[in-house]
Amino acid sequence: MTTTTAATFRVVTGEHAAEHVARRRRxxxxxxxxxxxxxxxxxDGTAGAAGRQLAxxxxxxxxxxxxxxxxxxxxxxxxxxxxxDQRARYxxxxxxxxxxxxxxxETGAAVPKGTGTAANVQAATKRHENxxxxxxxxxxxxxx
Numbered sequence: 751m752t753t754t755t756a757a758t759f760r761v762v763t764g765e766h767a768a769e770h771v772a773r774r775r776r777x778x779x780x781x782x783x784x785x786x787x788x789x790x791x792x793x794d795g796t797a798g799a800a801g802r803q804l805a806x807x808x809x810x811x812x813x814x815x816x817x818x819x820x821x822x823x824x825x826x827x828x829x830x831x832x833x834x835d836q837r838a839r840y841x842x843x844x845x846x847x848x849x850x851x852x853x854x855x856e857t858g859a860a861v862p863k864g865t866g867t868a869a870n871v872q873a874a875t876k877r878h879e880n881x882x883x884x885x886x887x888x889x890x891x892x893x894x
Contacts, residue, residue: 755822761840764851767828775826782812783828 762770768783775781787808792801816825830851832840840847 757817757820757822758824759816759827759840759843759845760824760848761827761829761832761845762848762850763829763832763837764849765830766850767830770848770850771826771828776824779824779826780816780820781826781828782809782816784809785828785830787812 764770768785771781788801788805791797791805791808795801797804813827827840827845829836829840837847
């Protein structure tokens with residue numbers, strides 16, 4: 751009898767979600783980018799409701815299939831601006847949430863308690879991974 755480890759679904763939200771995932775995703779870890787999927791289905795934004803419905807159906811199928819085949823991998827989900835209902839569904843499904851930016855400018859939705867914020871992003875990513883990009887001293891940056 752073989753046992754399979756459940757996948758970890760990590761939903762990254764906010765303005766810098768794609769950059770966050772690009773820096774932290776390891777080879778072999780699946781990536782689902784909601785905005786990229788929608789752009790692939792409706793690249794010029796003219797499909798309207800039909801394009802949104804098709805993108806949503808493709809998104810649901812993608813997530814269902816990821817649950818079935820991901821095994822013990824981390825599945826990265828880039829969803830820059832989820833609605834409060836979408837956030838609640840992610841949380842109720844047991845997905846990890848990492849917020850990389852301020853609340854959504856249109857909905858004003860804040861990050862659910864216990865997720866997001868800079869402190870949680872650092873904790874989730876084990877601090878800053880590219881230590882060379884952190885400035886040590888700034889006194890030599892500007893001419894005197």
